[in-house]
Amino acid sequence: MASQEKIISFPHMGNYHIAIEFLIRHVLENIQVLTPPPITKKTLELGAKHSPDFVCVPFKYNLGNYLEALDGGANLLVQSGGGCRFGYYGEIQEQILRDLGYDFEFISIIDNENVNPLAFFSRFKRLNPQLSFARFAYYFYLTFKMIEAMDTIDATIRANIGFAVQEGSFEKLQKEFLQKLPSVNGFRSLDRIYRHYHALFRQLEVNKPANPIRVGIVGELYTLMEPFSSCFIEKELAKKGIQVTRFITVSYLLRHHPKSSDLLKWAGKYLEYEIGADGTDSVARAKMLAEAGYDGVIHIKPFGCTPEVNSMPMMQNISNDYKMPVLYFSFDAQTSETGVHTRLEAFHDMLMMRREANTWQNVI
Incomplete structure (x- = not known):
C-alpha cells in the first residue's frame, strides 16, 4: 500500500458528494479522488448481500458504496461516525470488506467525539503532511459555504417544485447549478454562482395556490x-x-x-x-x-x-x-x-x- 498510488473514495448521500469531492481535491492534492457511481438497486443489493440481516439500511447503502468504489480502483476509504450505533459500523464494515479479500486503508474523518475543524485538520494532515492549516481552514470553510448554498437552493426547490408550470424546469436548473460548483475558485466565485442561480430559481414560473x-x-x-x-x-x-x-x-x-x-x-x-x-x-x-x-x-x-x-x-x-x-x-x-x-x-x-x-x- 505504501508504494501504491492512493485513490480515496467515500459513500454517497444526496448531492453532497459534490462538496466532499471539492474539499478532498483541494486539501489532499497528493491523492486521487474516486466518487462512487450514483446509488442504484445494485448498490443496495451489493450492500445487503454482505451485511447482517437486521442492521439498518444506511449500513447497507454505505457498504454497497464501498464495494463499488473498491471495484472501481479505490484503495483508501473514508468512514464517518454518527450519533447512534451507526458510529460503530465502520469497524464492522472494514472487517466485512477484508473478509471479502479487499486490500485498502480505512480512515475515519468524522467521529462522535470530535466534530470540529481542528480534529478534521489533524486527520487530513495525516494523509497530506504538506497541508497547512491556513489552506485547510480556507477550503473547509469554503466547502461549508458551498453546502449552505446547496441546502438553501434545495429548500427553495422543495417549497416550489410541486407547482412548476413547465415540467422538469426545477430539475434542469438544479442540475445546471450543481455542475457549476466544482469550478468554484473562491468565496466570490461561489457567491456569484449562488446569487445567479438563486435568482433564476425564483424566476421560474409556478402556479402555487395561496x-x-x-x-x-x-x-x-x-x-x-x-x-x-x-x-x-x-x-x-x-x-x-x-x-x-x-x-x-x-x-x-x-x-x-x-x-x-x-x-x-x-x-x-x-x-x-x-x-x-x-x-x-x-x-x-x-x-x-x-x-x-x-x-x-x-x-x-x-x-x-x-x-x-x-x-x-x-x-x-x-x-x-x-x-x-x-x-x-x-x-x-x-x-x-x-x-x-x-x-x-x-x-x-x-x-x-x-x-x-x-x-x-x-x-x-
Whole structure:
C-alpha cells in the first residue's frame, strides 16, 4: 500500500458528494479522488448481500458504496461516525470488506467525539503532511459555504417544485447549478454562482395556490437526505402538488442544529429527556409543524432505528392532540417502492378530504 498510488473514495448521500469531492481535491492534492457511481438497486443489493440481516439500511447503502468504489480502483476509504450505533459500523464494515479479500486503508474523518475543524485538520494532515492549516481552514470553510448554498437552493426547490408550470424546469436548473460548483475558485466565485442561480430559481414560473397543502418530513438523517433510500418521497409528494418542508440537512447538522435543551423546550410536555440521534429533533419538529398549521407530517426511518422508534409514541400523541395526521415509513432493502407510492397516494387523498371537509365547515 505504501508504494501504491492512493485513490480515496467515500459513500454517497444526496448531492453532497459534490462538496466532499471539492474539499478532498483541494486539501489532499497528493491523492486521487474516486466518487462512487450514483446509488442504484445494485448498490443496495451489493450492500445487503454482505451485511447482517437486521442492521439498518444506511449500513447497507454505505457498504454497497464501498464495494463499488473498491471495484472501481479505490484503495483508501473514508468512514464517518454518527450519533447512534451507526458510529460503530465502520469497524464492522472494514472487517466485512477484508473478509471479502479487499486490500485498502480505512480512515475515519468524522467521529462522535470530535466534530470540529481542528480534529478534521489533524486527520487530513495525516494523509497530506504538506497541508497547512491556513489552506485547510480556507477550503473547509469554503466547502461549508458551498453546502449552505446547496441546502438553501434545495429548500427553495422543495417549497416550489410541486407547482412548476413547465415540467422538469426545477430539475434542469438544479442540475445546471450543481455542475457549476466544482469550478468554484473562491468565496466570490461561489457567491456569484449562488446569487445567479438563486435568482433564476425564483424566476421560474409556478402556479402555487395561496394556501397549498403543506407536509413536513422528519426522521433519521440518512433516509431524509439520501432520496434513493426513501424511494424519492419528496419528489412523489411534489408530483401531487404538496409543499414539502424538511429541516435536517448537512449545514443544519454542522452549524444550525438547536441545542438539546431548546429541542426539549420546543417538544414541551411530549418529551422530558433526550432519546438519542435525531429522535428528539423529530418530536420537537413535529410539534412545531403542528402548531404552524401543517396538514400532515411524514416520519421516515430505517427499519429498526431505535431512537426513531422511541419518538413514535410521542409523535402519535402530537397527532392526536393537534388533529394532524402522521404517516410512518420504515425503509429497508426489501421495501417495496410500489407500496410506498400507494401509501402516499392514500395519504394525499386523506389530506385533500380533510381540506374539503374544513372548507365546508367554514362555509356552514
